Amino acid sequence: xxxxxxxxxxxxxxxxxxxxxxxxxxxxxxxxxxxxxxxxxxxxxxxxxxxxxxxxxxxxxxxxxxxxxxxxxxxxxxxxxxxxxxxxxxxxxxxxxxxxxxxxxxxxxxxxxxxxxxxxxxxxxxxxxxxxxxxxxxxxxxxxxxxxxxxxxxxxxxxxxxxxxxxxxxxxxxxxxxxxxxxxxxxxxxxxxxxxxxxxxxxxxxxxxxxxxxxx
Numbered sequence: 001x002x003x004x005x006x007x008x009x010x011x012x013x014x015x016x017x018x019x020x021x022x023x024x025x026x027x028x029x030x031x032x033x034x035x036x037x038x039x040x041x042x043x044x045x046x047x048x049x050x051x052x053x054x055x056x057x058x059x060x061x062x063x064x065x066x067x068x069x070x071x072x073x074x075x076x077x078x079x080x081x082x083x084x085x086x087x088x089x090x091x092x093x094x095x096x097x098x099x100x101x102x103x104x105x106x107x108x109x110x111x112x113x114x115x116x117x118x119x120x121x122x123x124x125x126x127x128x129x130x131x132x133x134x135x136x137x138x139x140x141x142x143x144x145x146x147x148x149x150x151x152x153x154x155x156x157x158x159x160x161x162x163x164x165x166x167x168x169x170x171x172x173x174x175x176x177x178x179x180x181x182x183x184x185x186x187x188x189x190x191x192x193x194x195x196x197x198x199x200x201x202x203x204x205x206x207x208x209x210x211x212x213x214x215x216x
Contacts, residue, residue: 001213002179002184002185002186002187002212002213002215003024003025003165003185003186003187004022004023004024004025004186004187004189004208004209004212004213005023005024005025005026005027005058005165005186005187005188005189006018006021006023006025006026006027006189006190006193006200006205006208006209007026007027007029007036007058007060007167007188007189007190008027008028008029008034008036008060008190008191008194008197008198009026009027009028009036009046009198009200010028010036010038010042010046010198010199011046011199012045012046012049014199014200015046015049015050015053015055016049016053017200017202017205018055018200018205019050019053019054019055021202021205021206021209022206022209022210022213023055023205023209024055024056025055025056025057025058025079026050026055026056026057026058027057027058027059027060027082027188027190028043028046028047028057028058028059028060029060029061030043030059030060030061030065030068030071031060031061031062031064031065031084031085032065035197035198036190036197036198040067040070040071043059043071043075044071044074044075047059047075047077047078048075048077050077051077051079056079056080057077057078057079058078058079058080058081058082058105059071059072059078059080059081059082060082060084060107061081061082061083061084061085062083062084062085062086062087063083063085063087063091063092063095064085068081069095069098069099072099072102073099078102079103080102080103080104080105080126080127081095081099081102081103081104081105082105082106082107082129083095083104083105083106083107084107084129084131087106089121089122089123089124092104092106092122092124092125093123093124096124096125096126097124103126103127104124104125104126105125105126105127105128105129105165106122106125106127106128106129107128107129107130107131107167108128108129108130108131109131109132109133110130110131110132110133110148110152110153110168111132111133111148112152113152115133116130116152116153116156119158127158127163127164127165128158128164128165129164129165129166129167129188130153130164130165130166130167130168131167131168132147132148132167132168132169133148147168147169147170147174147178148168148169150166150177150178150181150182150184151181151182152182153166153182153183153184154181154182154183155183156183163185163186164184164186165184165186165187165188166178166179166182166184166186166187166188167187167188167189169192170187170188170189170192170208171189171192171193171204171208172192172193172204172207172208172211175187175189175208175211175212175215176211176212176214176215179212179215180215187212189208192204192208193205193208
């Protein structure tokens with residue numbers, strides 16, 4: 001079964017819509033430079049609502065978010081923290097040690113097969129998400145709607161970790177092809193199902209989830 005994460009949600013109505021449409025996981029971005037940024041109190045509210053509705057809430061962050069530790073400590077409903085910054089293996093390991101009960105997902109930018117070698121450096125990560133590398137000079141690592149050569153991932157296995165998630169430039173038109181080309185068992189979409197940054201299009205969300213689930 002293909003697992004689908006709808007990321008970059010910013011409102012309770014979109015959370016409800018995405019979960020009703022069949023999303024397995026939902027993501028909330030707490031990085032201030034993102035157009036999908038949600039502040040502390042709103043993030044807590046949305047995370048709790050998602051958990052109540054039966055989806056697994058992920059927090060998308062970098063270690064530069066000053067209140068990330070507090071959010072994790074005070075919000076037990078968080079299913080995982082996706083670190084989408086330039087954190088070092090040691091910094092990630094330190095965060096994971098502070099929060100042993102919360103899985104840590106390391107997002108890595110991919111442009112060539114060589115980029116997958118970074119996986120071995122992040123021994124403390126519980127799982128990985130592979131995204132396209134950001135454009136030069138970008139103020140953030142993810143959320144750019146760019147894709148990469150998915151075939152790079154075909155047959156790739158992350159030793160001693162859970163399966164990886166595919167992200168980056170996915171849309172309802174290309175998600176089935178991306179799954180077949182990469183062998184992914186989980187996909188993540190944000191800008192590909194939006195009307196505008198942070199505002200999801202219900203028609204696109206439903207069609208994306210349907211296309212992804214049919215591609216398994």
